[in-house]
């Protein structure tokens with residue numbers, strides 16, 4: 001890699017579609033062997049960012065490198081060397097498992113195709129089922145097959161766009177174990193997700209809203225930077241309590257969490273003043289809670305809607 005340091009190193013990437021800004025001045029640095037999470041609501045620009053990084057979309061402005069190659073001038077090299085798993089797995093449902101892998105190996109122009117596909121089938125434990133149509137596999141197996149397909153050419157960078165959407169929790173956990181193994185082998189992974197548990201499994205993460213990167217860092221740093229203060233309350237008829245709390249000074253959000261409500265704000269004193277009346281009510285039990293990523297991201301989503309709506 002020419003920059004010798006970052007696997008992804010881009011500055012000020014922007015992209016508009018029909019005059020509407022989809023990604024606004026994205027700057028991002030990702031280290032080798034790092035699992036970097038991309039979070040944000042639907043339409044926030046995650047896919048567009050990933051496509052600019054792997055050379056499928058040309059940025060309107062900005063510059064940088066991916067795997068040491070220029071994201072504007074050397075896109076052919078980048079495309080050859082990244083593994084890109086698109087949303088909905090991009091498998092051909094009416095081709096067999098073996099044919100899907102073979103097709104991908106052909107796309108990458110691999111010379112030792114047969115051997116590579118056979119090895120991949122064996123690693124997946126799908127040799128016996130290689131003639132089965134990909135469309136008949138379960139969601140978890142489709143996902144494993146798609147990951148195997150984008151790993152055939154041994155990329156050093158994986159770009160995974162919502163790889164676990166609609167997959168059951170066991171398959172998601174297995175998938176993340178696999179991702180961590182790959183990262184331990186030095187493969188860098190950029191992964192977009194809507195799942196908070198997955199966000200917590202990333203080494204670092206970024207949150208996008210309306211095309212702009214609002215925050216980034218480790219999960220702990222992101223929570224600490226947000227300055228959010230959260231109280232958790234237990235008791236009966238929390239739904240009525242929520243109605244009474246909504247809109248009071250200092251209360252920015254009220255979110256049900258199982259049998260509790262999380263009541264959060266940024267101004268500790270104002271928040272405390274607003275909830276103090278209800279703290280005296282013996283029907284409720286209040287404790288200061290450790291805010292999680294979900295509290296922070298809900299808050300960010302609300303803020304960005306305030307700004308952009």
Ligand SMILES: Nc1ncnc2c1ncn2[C@@H]1O[C@H](COP(=O)(O)OP(=O)(O)OP(=O)(O)O)[C@@H](O)[C@H]1O
Nearest residue numbers: 017018021022040041042043044045046047048049
């Ligand atoms: N090819 C395109 N033509 C026109 N508009 C597009 C195109 N691709 C993306 N957009 C728009 O750009 C914005 C960002 O979309 P993008 O798909 O990057 O978001 P996302 O964060 O990946 O969303 P999701 O979580 O739903 O996948 C959206 O408003 C989307 O409609």
